[in-house]
Amino acid sequence: MISLNILEITYLIASITFILGLKMLSHPDTARKGNLIAAAGMLIAIVATLTLYQEFDSGKGLNYGLIFLGLAVGTGIGTVMAKKVQMTSMPQMVSFFNGMGGACAALIAIIEFQHHQHATVSGFDGELLVMLLGLLIGSVSFSGSMIAYGKLEGKIKDKVLPMNQAINMFLLAVIIVLIGIQMFNGSDPLFFYGLLAIALIYGILFVMPIGGADMPVVISLLNSFTGMAAAFGGFLYGNKAMLTGGILVGSAGTILTILMCNAMNRSLTNVLLGAFGAGSAGA
Template sequence: MGNYLNIFIEVAYLIGIILFVDGLKKMSNPKTARIGNLIGALGMAIGILVILFVPLESGDNNYIWILLALLIGGVIGYIASVRVALTAMPEMVSLFNGLGGGCSMFIGLIELFKVFSGQVVSGPLQVTTGLFAIFVGAITLTGSLVAWGKLSGKLRDKLRLPVPQLINLVLLIACIVFGVMFIRDHQLNSLLIFLVLAMVYGFTFVTPIGGGDMPVVISLLNSFSGIAAAISGLLYNNRFIVVGGILVGASGIILTALMCRAMNRSLINVLIGGFGSSSAIEGLEGDQTIREVNYSDLAIQLKYAGKVIVVPGYGLAAAQAQHACYELEKQLESDGVQFYYGIHPVAGRMPGHMNVLLAEAQVPYDKLLDMEPANEQFPTTDVVLVIGANDVVNPAAKDSPGCPIYGMPILEVDKAKTVVILKRSMSAGYAGVSNPLFFKENTRMMFGDAKDSLAKIKTEIAGM
């Protein structure tokens, strides 16, 4: 019976792993992303259920606790998923990353407490693996909580540490020292100090990073959560957890690299910090006249335009204006206007944020232009509507070498005939950098809630 059970477990794990890989592949394409997500969830469900068949080494019956934990976690997850607003999706992703890291941290602690108490005899490799699980898990936990605090506005983004690089280096060396001490003497004090230092290091690791880099940070922490899960799988010799963690960790690293490339920056440069500190912009000493546009004038420009491109940003999410934007798209297309969306890779607060918002509003994916195709279209575009985006359209990234975002590729909306920026105020973007685009001759400002503004523009067009 035991052999058959082992075969069943291994085959089920293999099926779960295959579903993980297939789901991940499908999630790389927006047309199949929904089914890919369901396939991945099915693979995870199989992995969870199969673990219930694994014989318990201690012989204790812990199934009541396991089922209770599954019930509580399932209820919390369901409530969070149905209640979370799309504007709060980045915060939820950060929080879930942190919870994954926290689980790995506690798994490492449990295994090393067994070593300390003499329940098991482990060699240096096993102890080192446990310490690594604690270290990566603790960084992911506290770092993700900091990211969650910044994204939700509960933690000021301008919070800065004195000489953060030196602090991080000292903490890292201290973690290594106490980790080696625990490997040598298995003393509880060394383990607890190591744990505290690792959690503090997670806090100081993310705190100096500016808000403009938050999409990269979320992607990196997501990778960390996968790596921590893979290490936990090594501790329990569970191939399913190892492969799942590796897939998450590898995909997170790849996405992080792509995000850094989109900003023309190295990962080291992101981690050192830079975006998020306010800076004066060269070239703002001249004409700083704001030119506003009213609903009726903009409606006329849009109705008789040949091509219109919308550039969405976090302001679109905050105003929940994606549906109003799609309604405007359908109305203008019925009048023969070409309508597209220019998507910057780091627009919003997490990777793919704008794509998710527009997909939720049923915007056809072929209407979404990546940065390079969009930049090719702007010179022949009559009207560009910039809705809540700031840093990703800031010309200072090209023209001001002293600017913190200098060198980052942007959507070159200023090449269009007319640029209309929908904003609530003249405040700077998440990177804290002033935007010279506001004062260009072909730029018009429309202040107010983007959703209301788009609805009023649509009404004006319908009345023509």
């Protein structure tokens, strides 16, 4: 019981470092230190979760082995990629890592759904809703970020489907209907994975028509999406570090997106829809 309390305190410390880090990142003099402070908070949260979440259980040796292997692989690849990347390719790198975060949130939702299927809940199933939203936003963010990455890398050409915006609206409606069906009729794996597939397609079609020059704005928007997906994960586990980190990025990212639009003298809808018109004229 004591270890759980210590864990909660480390999450509090991590949350504070995220807030301070974000605050310091928005001033030129302190920006670099802010980044390091947030990184330190993240390290504390990860180490504390590993050591304190459950007392070490020798029956779960395999789990611990896989976690450490996963952390090592992620750290290795991430460090190499981030160190090697050219300064001019920074935005697509951010987009790539953002997509990874979105994928992580979606994968968590998938596993939790596996567990959840066996539980019977009468009435409103809030847990399922949180799971579905995490899955939805995480996978949109993943596929969208990958397209943004590919576009900035020059691997994916600008391509606009005929009636792209109408198709997007239709997909969005399908997503809402699917969520509604699952909320009222209980969750069926078919609908769950259908939602996953449609969310991935939506992410692709959402970013596809937007021109390269507007990409940083889109990446910032997807960044705030991933933040929200992380926050839904935090809600699911009652994990306050995930909740603060996610929501902070979700709201700060949204404001940042708007600020970036303002810096270009454009509105967000103009960036998201206006580029579509330009693209179709070109095609």
